[in-house]
Amino acid sequence: MTVLAFISVSVSTPITRWPAFVAFFLLLVTTAVLSKIPLLLLFKRALIEIPFIFFAILMPFFGTGEKFEIAGIELYREGLLAGTSIVVKGTLGVLAAVILSTTTTAREILRGLERLKLPAVMVQIASFMLRYVNVISDEMERMKVARESRGFVATGIKHWKVLATSAAALFIRSYERGERVHLAMLSRGFDGNLPSLDNNKATQRQWATALSLPGLALSLSLFFLVIGW
Amino acid sequence: MMNNVPSLQIKELAFAYPDGNQALFGVNLSINKGERIALLGPNGAGKTTLVMHMNGIHPTMQGEVRIAGVVVDSKNKETLKQIRAKVGIVFQDPDDQLFMPTVGEDIAFGPYNMGLRGEELNRVVDEALTQVGMLEFKDRPPHHLSFGQRRRVAVATVLAMKPEILVMDEPSSNLDPASRRELADIVRSLDVTIVMVTHDLPYALELCERSVILSGGIIVADAPTRDVLSNAQLLASHRLELPVGFSLS
Numbered sequence: 474m475t476v477l478a479f480i481s482v483s484v485s486t487p488i489t490r491w492p493a494f495v496a497f498f499l500l501l502v503t504t505a506v507l508s509k510i511p512l513l514l515l516f517k518r519a520l521i522e523i524p525f526i527f528f529a530i531l532m533p534f535f536g537t538g539e540k541f542e543i544a545g546i547e548l549y550r551e552g553l554l555a556g557t558s559i560v561v562k563g564t565l566g567v568l569a570a571v572i573l574s575t576t577t578t579a580r581e582i583l584r585g586l587e588r589l590k591l592p593a594v595m596v597q598i599a600s601f602m603l604r605y606v607n608v609i610s611d612e613m614e615r616m617k618v619a620r621e622s623r624g625f626v627a628t629g630i631k632h633w634k635v636l637a638t639s640a641a642a643l644f645i646r647s648y649e650r651g652e653r654v655h656l657a658m659l660s661r662g663f664d665g666n667l668p669s670l671d672n673n674k675a676t677q678r679q680w681a682t683a684l685s686l687p688g689l690a691l692s693l694s695l696f697f698l699v700i701g702w
Numbered sequence: 703m704m705n706n707v708p709s710l711q712i713k714e715l716a717f718a719y720p721d722g723n724q725a726l727f728g729v730n731l732s733i734n735k736g737e738r739i740a741l742l743g744p745n746g747a748g749k750t751t752l753v754m755h756m757n758g759i760h761p762t763m764q765g766e767v768r769i770a771g772v773v774v775d776s777k778n779k780e781t782l783k784q785i786r787a788k789v790g791i792v793f794q795d796p797d798d799q800l801f802m803p804t805v806g807e808d809i810a811f812g813p814y815n816m817g818l819r820g821e822e823l824n825r826v827v828d829e830a831l832t833q834v835g836m837l838e839f840k841d842r843p844p845h846h847l848s849f850g851q852r853r854r855v856a857v858a859t860v861l862a863m864k865p866e867i868l869v870m871d872e873p874s875s876n877l878d879p880a881s882r883r884e885l886a887d888i889v890r891s892l893d894v895t896i897v898m899v900t901h902d903l904p905y906a907l908e909l910c911e912r913s914v915i916l917s918g919g920i921i922v923a924d925a926p927t928r929d930v931l932s933n934a935q936l937l938a939s940h941r942l943e944l945p946v947g948f949s950l951s
Contacts, residue, residue: 580803580843600803607845608797653798660757660793661863662786662815667802 496693501568504686515571522567526560569686579603597667601654609647616643707771708732709867709895710756715765716919717751725751727919728765733867735770738889738896740906740927743916744941749899752916753869756897757789758782770866787816790860792870796852800844805836805855808844812863830862831855834888850881857888867895874902903944907931915940 502512573582583603587596616639627636710733718724725748733739743749754760755767758776767774769788772781790812793799802808809827818826831837834854844852853873860868873889874882882905889896889909900906906913906927913930915923917940923930930936932950937943944950 583803601801604801604803604844605797650798653793653795654801656759657791657793657799658801658811659759660786660789660791661812661859662783663811664783664815666815667811 497565497690498568500686500689500693501565501572504572515568515575518571518575519564519567522563526563593667600667605647605650608650609643612646613643707735708768709735709737709770710897711766711768711771712752712755713766713768715752715755715762715767717748717755717760717763725919726755729916729919729921731914731921731924733895733897735866735895736893737912738898738910740910740913741897741899741916742901742903742906742913742930742940742942747916747940748919749916750871753791753871753897753899756867756869757786757791783816787812787863788866790863790865790868792853792856792860792868792873794871794875796844796849796856799856799859800852802844804841804843805831805847806840808855809840809859809862812859816863826862826864830858833861833892834858835884848881850877850884853877853881853885854888857885861892861894865894867897868892869897869899871899872901873898874900874905901942903931903942904948907950915942917941 506512577585580603583596583600586599587593620635620639625632625635710731712729712731715726715729716724717726729748729752741749741752751760755762755774756769758774761776762774769785772785772788774785775781800808802811806827809830810823813823813826827840828837831840834857836851836854836858839847839851839855844855847855857868857870857873870889873885877885886905886909889898896910898906898910910927913923913925913927914921915930915936922940923933923936928950931944
């Protein structure tokens with residue numbers, strides 16, 4: 474939730490107040506250092522956003538309205554602003570999410586969501602996904618090995634049919650597994666509620682720690698607004 | 703008095719799938735408390751169908767199934783819940799059975815559905831894990847365990863419900879020899895009625911005093927395991943074979 478709040482604050486700050494973003498960035502780096510994440514790892518993982526910001530980088534080159542030239546390249550002011558905005562805000566969001574996923578196991582994130590009163594069904598779906606993603610990827614791997622053992626190499630478009638059939642087979646297998654799992658659940662008296670083992674309430678201190686990051690970001694944002702930078 | 707009630711009593715059970723394929727043609731079977739029996743039979747004999755009747759997953763169409771004297775009625779939600787607590791089924795693929803994020807939570811699933819909470823729930827979970835020697839894996843996710851360990855945890859998920867009768871579908875399949883023996887030791891240590899569906903005839907001989915052969919939807923043999931397995935003609939006519947080189951003596 475901290476991550477969500479932080480992202481909301483940074484997204485709702487207008488891009489023209491750039492000092493605020495420098496401050497946000499420093500805040501995140503401090504958090505990362507405090508939680509003992511190597512910065513190199515943090516940035517490596519953040520590379521995942523590249524395909525998403527690709528179009529944002531193109532934005533300054535296509536657009537309408539006010540134009541200006543830098544080093545002989547024509548740029549559009551509005552496109553440039555929007556593009557930078559996406560890149561900067563996206564990066565901040567991704568960094569925050571990476572910090573969360575590096576410091577917290579998927580299991581704990583789920584527990585957190587449960588405690589934050591996310592609908593139980595959604596938490597259950599996510600937890601089943603977590604449990605079976607390995608099983609299904611193993612299955613996919615075995616199918617791939619079986620294909621290749623019989624001399625199949627996917628090289629071009631004409632092999633898509635084989636791959637599509639495999640995907641369909643995998644889907645059906647997973648679907649049938651789902652049915653068997655449901656059967657196993659019924660056999661043990663499932664009636665719609667999954668147990669949750671821990672009933673820990675978040676302490677005030679934990680709330681304070683959690684709120685410090687978005688809180689600081691919000692106050693910085695307001696500070697720059699007031700002094701009019 | 704209670705001890706005289708058979709754990710499982712099946713009378714004239716017949717069943718056909720919705721597509722018209724009839725799987726069971728009048729099965730009669732009675733298993734006393736504390737017995738360990740092997741349910742043998744070729745592929746497609748109806749073994750799984752029979753098992754699915756024991757806890758009301760398949761509705762009883764004709765005939766009657768009683769668990770510790772209580773009729774299995776898939777329409778009666780209240781008794782069905784009791785029945786499912788009494789009949790513990792260990793499925794063949796542990797990945798189907800272990801669906802919770804950690805081993806401990808998975809074991810807790812059954813007792814939780816039966817209404818246990820808090821300390822008591824915890825105690826039952828630890829007890830079941832101790833019975834299969836997996837206590838130190840309580841907080842591990844199932845996909846980090848070996849296949850044999852997952853099979854043992856699957857047994858524990860059912861033991862935690864304190865079943866009257868434990869049904870195991872192919873318990874020795876895909877196990878390496880050591881895991882197979884460890885599981886046998888666990889099975890021997892349990893004080894519960896056991897029905898073991900298997901193709902592993904030496905395993906049946908080792909663990910079960912009595913064997914039943916289901917073939918073509920009826921029970922064709924019901925006798926002490928040694929007698930069943932020494933009748934070569936009976937085995938051959940139902941596509942059952944002892945492993946090459948295996949001798950009963």
